[in-house]
Amino acid sequence: MNWSAIAFDWNQIRALLATIEEGSFSGAARALGQTQPTLSRQIAALESDLGVTLFERNRRATVPTGAALELVEHVRSMGEAAQRISLTASGQSSAIEGRVTVTATNIMASYYLPPIIKHIRxxxxxxxxxIIASNELQDLQKREADIAIRHARPEQPDLIARLVGETTGHLYAHPDYLDRVGRPTCIEDINRLDFIGFEQNERVIEHLNAIGLNLTADNFRISCGSSTVHHALAMQGLGVTPMTRDWIEQHSELEELWxxxxxxxxxxxxxxxxxxxxxxxxxxxxxAIADGLDQQRRETRNRVTAI
Known part of the structure; x- marks a missing residue:
C-alpha cells in the first residue's frame, strides 16, 4: 500500500490509534473526549481516503484489519513525535496563565488540595x-495530566519527582464494628474480619500479607476505587480499611485495629x-503544591505535639 500518496487528517489518525489501543469505537471516543458518532465518521472518512477497510465491525468486537495494523506502525511514531512537540512547546511557555491539570487521589483532592488551590487562585x-480526583495513575508522558501526586516514586527517566510527605498506613475500623465482632488480640483474629477492598484487591492482599496477615479474596466483601468512599463505608461499620495515620488523626473517628x-x-x-x-x-x-503540603504537614505535627 502506498501511504506516501495520502494526505492525512491528524484527527483521523488519532481516531485510528485510539480505536486500536482501546479495542472499540466507544472506548476510543471516551479516551479522546469525543462522541462515538464523531469518531466513527473520522474512521469512515479515513477508510474512504485510503480505499481500504480498517476495521471489521460486529456486535461483539471491533477488529483491526491487516491494513489497519500495517498503517498503525507508520503513524504511531507520528503520534509520539506530536506529543514531544507539545511537551516542548508547553515547557517553553513563559506566561503565568493557561490550563494546568493536576491528578491526585480522592482524599488528597478533597481534603489537602483545596486550600492550596485557593492560594494559587x-x-x-x-x-x-x-483537578482529576482519581486513584488511577494518569500518564504524564501522554499529557493526561501536567502534575501528579502519587504514593510511589516514578521510574520513567523523563519524569522528575519531589518527595513531599512521609507517613504510615494502618488498618482501621469503626468502634461499633469492633464492638460487634470483637477487638483482635492476634493475627488470627484479624484474618477472620471483613475488609473494604480496592479495585485491584490482589495488590492490597499482597501488601497486607507482607506484614504478617493471611488474607484471601473472601475477606473482601466490598470493593471501591475511592478512598473517601472507603472511609464512609468504614464509618457505617462495614469492615476494616487501610488509611494513613495523619489523615485519620484529623478527619475520623475510626479506631486502629491492632x-x-x-x-x-x-x-x-x-x-x-x-x-x-x-x-x-x-x-x-x-x-505551590509542594509548599502547601509541607505547611500542612508541619501544622499537623505541631497540633499532635501540643496534644
Missing amino acids: ETAPGIRLE PALPPIPVQTWLVTHRELNTSRRIRLVFD
Missing part, C-alpha cells in the same frame, strides 16, 4: 486549574514531566 488568577501490627510506609511524591518543569505556570503550581 489568589496569587495567579490567570491559571485555569483542572496497634501491634507493623505499619506500612507511605510516601507522597509530586511528579511532572521534565520538559514541563520549565513552564512558569506549571512550575508555579508545582511549587
Whole structure:
C-alpha cells in the first residue's frame, strides 16, 4: 500500500490509534473526549481516503484489519513525535496563565488540595486549574495530566519527582464494628474480619500479607476505587480499611485495629514531566503544591505535639 500518496487528517489518525489501543469505537471516543458518532465518521472518512477497510465491525468486537495494523506502525511514531512537540512547546511557555491539570487521589483532592488551590487562585488568577480526583495513575508522558501526586516514586527517566510527605498506613475500623465482632488480640483474629477492598484487591492482599496477615479474596466483601468512599463505608461499620495515620488523626473517628501490627510506609511524591518543569505556570503550581503540603504537614505535627 502506498501511504506516501495520502494526505492525512491528524484527527483521523488519532481516531485510528485510539480505536486500536482501546479495542472499540466507544472506548476510543471516551479516551479522546469525543462522541462515538464523531469518531466513527473520522474512521469512515479515513477508510474512504485510503480505499481500504480498517476495521471489521460486529456486535461483539471491533477488529483491526491487516491494513489497519500495517498503517498503525507508520503513524504511531507520528503520534509520539506530536506529543514531544507539545511537551516542548508547553515547557517553553513563559506566561503565568493557561490550563494546568493536576491528578491526585480522592482524599488528597478533597481534603489537602483545596486550600492550596485557593492560594494559587489568589496569587495567579490567570491559571485555569483542572483537578482529576482519581486513584488511577494518569500518564504524564501522554499529557493526561501536567502534575501528579502519587504514593510511589516514578521510574520513567523523563519524569522528575519531589518527595513531599512521609507517613504510615494502618488498618482501621469503626468502634461499633469492633464492638460487634470483637477487638483482635492476634493475627488470627484479624484474618477472620471483613475488609473494604480496592479495585485491584490482589495488590492490597499482597501488601497486607507482607506484614504478617493471611488474607484471601473472601475477606473482601466490598470493593471501591475511592478512598473517601472507603472511609464512609468504614464509618457505617462495614469492615476494616487501610488509611494513613495523619489523615485519620484529623478527619475520623475510626479506631486502629491492632496497634501491634507493623505499619506500612507511605510516601507522597509530586511528579511532572521534565520538559514541563520549565513552564512558569506549571512550575508555579508545582511549587505551590509542594509548599502547601509541607505547611500542612508541619501544622499537623505541631497540633499532635501540643496534644
